[in-house]
Amino acid sequence: MVDRTVSGRRDGEERGWLRGSPPPPWVRVLPPALLVGVCSAEFASPRPLDIGFLLGAIPSLAVLSYGPFATGVFGFIVVLLLHVPPLELNRPGDTDLLTIIFVAVLSVFVSLVRSRRDAHLVTVRTVAEAAQLAVLPPLPKRVGPVRCAGLYRAAERETLVGGDFFDVRDGPYGVRALMGDVQGHGLSAVGTVVSLLGAFREAVLDQHDLEAVAGRLDRRLILDSEGTEHAELFATALLLEFSRGADAVRLVSCGHPYPLLLRGSEVVEIDLEPGAPLGLGFFDACPPKGRTVRLDLGDRLFLASDGVSESRDTSGAFYPLADRLSKFAEESPTALIDGVWDDLVRCCTIRDDVTMLVLTPVQDGDRG
Incomplete structure (x- = not known):
């Protein structure tokens, strides 16, 4: 039997993650991958690289798929890395420390709002699906x-x-x-x-x-x-x-x-x-x-x-x-x-x- 009588879309037809679906795995990998990539590049390079500004994007990327606690952890790690002398990621002119701190704090707040909104949407969708399935059962x-x-x-x-x-x-x-x-x-x-x-x-x-x-x-x-x-x-x-x-x-x-x-x-x-x-x-x-x-x-x-x-x-x-x-x-x-x-x-x-x-x-x- 083809049991697709209760679905607003065909089986296998997924909403895009930009339309409300959970983000794909590669989105969750981006923050740690960028973190590791920047640090590895600095250690491997014989001379300092001007790529410390990339760390500022990590808390913002974490908002897409992580909760407020994990987003805060990423922000803390970024600020911590800026104070590691061998990396030389916070040289004057390369990275504005205060800006990154502000972005990290703002990202935690945005992640908190997103998490609560997602929880509300899950509740609303669950109730709506139950009501619609009562109208048109499988x-x-x-x-x-x-x-x-x-x-x-x-x-x-x-x-x-x-x-x-x-x-x-x-x-x-x-x-x-x-x-x-x-x-x-x-x-x-x-x-x-x-x-x-x-x-x-x-x-x-x-x-x-x-x-x-x-x-x-x-x-x-x-x-x-x-x-x-x-x-x-x-x-x-x-x-x-x-x-x-x-x-x-x-x-x-x-x-x-x-x-x-x-x-x-x-x-x-x-x-x-x-x-x-x-x-x-x-x-x-x-x-x-x-x-x-x-x-x-x-x-x-x-x-x-x-x-x-x-x-x-x-x-x-x-x-x-x-x-x-x-x-x-x-x-x-x-x-x-x-x-x-x-x-x-x-x-x-x-x-x-x-x-x-x-x-x-x-x-x-x-x-x-």
């Missing part, structure tokens, strides 16, 4: 007779949840899955995502008809918009319901991109008659019409948000999802999602939330 490896794999990447940096949403739930009427896309993305859309997921999880338990589940989601959005002038709150959604034997799936689309059926190396777009997007008040006038599709042994369903299909390359062309997907159709779900993601980021600029799901029904003849 995708299970299997729900009833359906194996699941997926990738979720929020468009907004440092967030785990954006405008896309999905869920796979088992209930009295079979396994039901949902993928949707709320207007907008980022933290502003999270409240709507929470509301829709809550409505879906309740509807899975008490709505016999899949179209009625879509109606419950539509009503939830309309109620959330009441009292807000020009709310313009809407969402697209794709709902699926697998039969108990996993040999058929019923699909209902509310303005969402069509799912793709992977049958061996063949990629087939499942045409649906979509209803209006949720929340616009057109559900009764333009209700979605479900379609039931028979599934063969080994069939898989690939679902993607419009962040995939509407990504553009440098020429402005849309990403040809169905054509590119055929290259990976016979791969395992993990390799399939990896392949599509790597291909997408290689040829397109991604500006929206990206969600991909591979749902594999496990029929009686395929229980391995």
Whole structure:
């Protein structure tokens, strides 16, 4: 299973250390390396070198990766070395001792402020991640007779949840899955995502008809918009319901991109008659019409948000999802999602939330 459903960035995609990540090891090595380098050069040189000024940079470099105590130790060592006669590092005109002392003291203060700020950010991020994981928990490896794999990447940096949403739930009427896309993305859309997921999880338990589940989601959005002038709150959604034997799936689309059926190396777009997007008040006038599709042994369903299909390359062309997907159709779900993601980021600029799901029904003849 590809468990990337709770990450604001793809596995292996790290923030740069100038963007908040811990500094790389070579940054921590710089202060002691510079200290040793200056002293070694002075000892090795037959005549005094005018490089004592380099010691002044050591406390400032220590601020990047060391705490206030270690930064203070580096500053003390630097001042101490300036008073070692054989090194001749504090000759008049070469190094201003008072300036280096001031820089060392200031560096300790800056390091103290940075350390406290980092501790605060860790606390804030931990709370934020816990809240976002409660909204969109990790995708299970299997729900009833359906194996699941997926990738979720929020468009907004440092967030785990954006405008896309999905869920796979088992209930009295079979396994039901949902993928949707709320207007907008980022933290502003999270409240709507929470509301829709809550409505879906309740509807899975008490709505016999899949179209009625879509109606419950539509009503939830309309109620959330009441009292807000020009709310313009809407969402697209794709709902699926697998039969108990996993040999058929019923699909209902509310303005969402069509799912793709992977049958061996063949990629087939499942045409649906979509209803209006949720929340616009057109559900009764333009209700979605479900379609039931028979599934063969080994069939898989690939679902993607419009962040995939509407990504553009440098020429402005849309990403040809169905054509590119055929290259990976016979791969395992993990390799399939990896392949599509790597291909997408290689040829397109991604500006929206990206969600991909591979749902594999496990029929009686395929229980391995």
